[in-house]
Amino acid sequence: MNSNNNLLGFFTGVAAADLAKIMTVTVEFMYIFFAFALWRQLSLMTQSIKLGASPFFNLIGVIHLALVIGVFILGFIIL
Amino acid sequence: MIFASFVHRPRGLRFETQIKDEDIILLLRRHPITQISWVFISIALVLTPLLLVPLILELGVLPSFIAFNLIVYTLIIWYLSTFGYAFMRFLLWFYDVDLVTNQRLVDIEFPSLLSKEETATRITQIEDITFRRTGFVRTTFNFGDVFIQTAGAKPNIDFEDVPEPASVVRKILEVWEKNEPSKAHAFLEKHKDELE
Numbered sequence: 001m002n003s004n005n006n007l008l009g010f011f012t013g014v015a016a017a018d019l020a021k022i023m024t025v026t027v028e029f030m031y032i033f034f035a036f037a038l039w040r041q042l043s044l045m046t047q048s049i050k051l052g053a054s055p056f057f058n059l060i061g062v063i064h065l066a067l068v069i070g071v072f073i074l075g076f077i078i079l
Numbered sequence: 080m081i082f083a084s085f086v087h088r089p090r091g092l093r094f095e096t097q098i099k100d101e102d103i104i105l106l107l108r109r110h111p112i113t114q115i116s117w118v119f120i121s122i123a124l125v126l127t128p129l130l131l132v133p134l135i136l137e138l139g140v141l142p143s144f145i146a147f148n149l150i151v152y153t154l155i156i157w158y159l160s161t162f163g164y165a166f167m168r169f170l171l172w173f174y175d176v177d178l179v180t181n182q183r184l185v186d187i188e189f190p191s192l193l194s195k196e197e198t199a200t201r202i203t204q205i206e207d208i209t210f211r212r213t214g215f216v217r218t219t220f221n222f223g224d225v226f227i228q229t230a231g232a233k234p235n236i237d238f239e240d241v242p243e244p245a246s247v248v249r250k251i252l253e254v255w256e257k258n259e260p261s262k263a264h265a266f267l268e269k270h271k272d273e274l275e
Contacts, residue, residue, distance in 0.1 A: 015144065016142070016144045017144035017145070017146065017149075020144065020145060020149060021149060024149060024152060024153055024156065027156060028156050031156065031159070031160055031163070034160075034163060035163060037192050037193055038163060038166070038167055038170075038192065040193060041167075041170070041189070041192050041193055042170060044189075044193070044195055045170060045174040045189060045195075047095060048094060048095045048174070048187055048195060048197070049092070049093075049094050049095070049174055049176060049187060050092065050093040050094065051081075051091065051092055052081070052091045053081055057170065057173075060166065061166075064159075064162065064163060064166065067159060068159060068163075071152075071155055071156065071159060074152070074155075075152060078148045078151075078152060079148060079149060079152060
């Protein structure tokens with residue numbers, strides 16, 4: 001009975017605004033994995049087929065990953 | 080030219096399993112029209128917040144606890160992921176190539192993220208070549224599938240949705256003729272009408 005009250009208290013204690021922020025940052029955190037997988041895939045692709053544009057695409061992949069990590073950190077600052 | 084899907088003797092292109100004295104004669108990608116769905120999805124994803132956010136603000140249906148900085152942060156994530164999606168789909172098209180070299184036929188595929196499939200067969204292993212261009216879209220934009228049947232247990236090679244399939248077959252035949260003239264001539268005689 002007591003543990004049920006604690007659980008309820010935990011959920012009611014979190015404000016809706018905080019819940020929205022936590023969910024948004026969590027989504028961004030999960031997106032980091034996708035960005036990382038995309039960057040690794042890009043390395044695999046440029047290794048398999050060497051084209052003139054490959055370094056450019058590699059750079060875009062790195063910038064994308066850096067931006068995603070940056071936005072994740074930004075979440076803790078602005079939210 | 081870099082985004083072309085039918086490139087004769089591409090310059091500056093090398094691939095991982097390329098062997099010594101192997102020259103790339105033809106580089107093929109799927110016809111750009113086959114990529115239209117993800118291009119439209121990406122455009123829709125870009126436009127959605129531009130239409131939806133002013134509408135929500137105008138109607139005042141946004142809950143009061145949603146702060147302005149949360150909206151901005153969500154929009155940043157939205158556009159980052161839209162870019163990520165479009166970039167991934169573009170790369171899966173761009174690096175999914177079929178190659179005709181002076182020695183082999185190579186099919187390099189990336190079916191999904193972190194996966195790669197490469198199928199190759201020697202020109203001398205070719206037994207039969209057929210192509211299919213059926214349906215309104217394929218006939219209008221002149222693209223289709225080229226099937227290369229190989230001898231024995233060697234895997235067959237399919238060049239899917241490639242532009243100008245008849246020209247692709249002719250190019251393969253040219254290489255085949257240089258490697259195995261008798262077999263190629265016999266095939267040409269048999270399929271003369273289809274290739275004209």
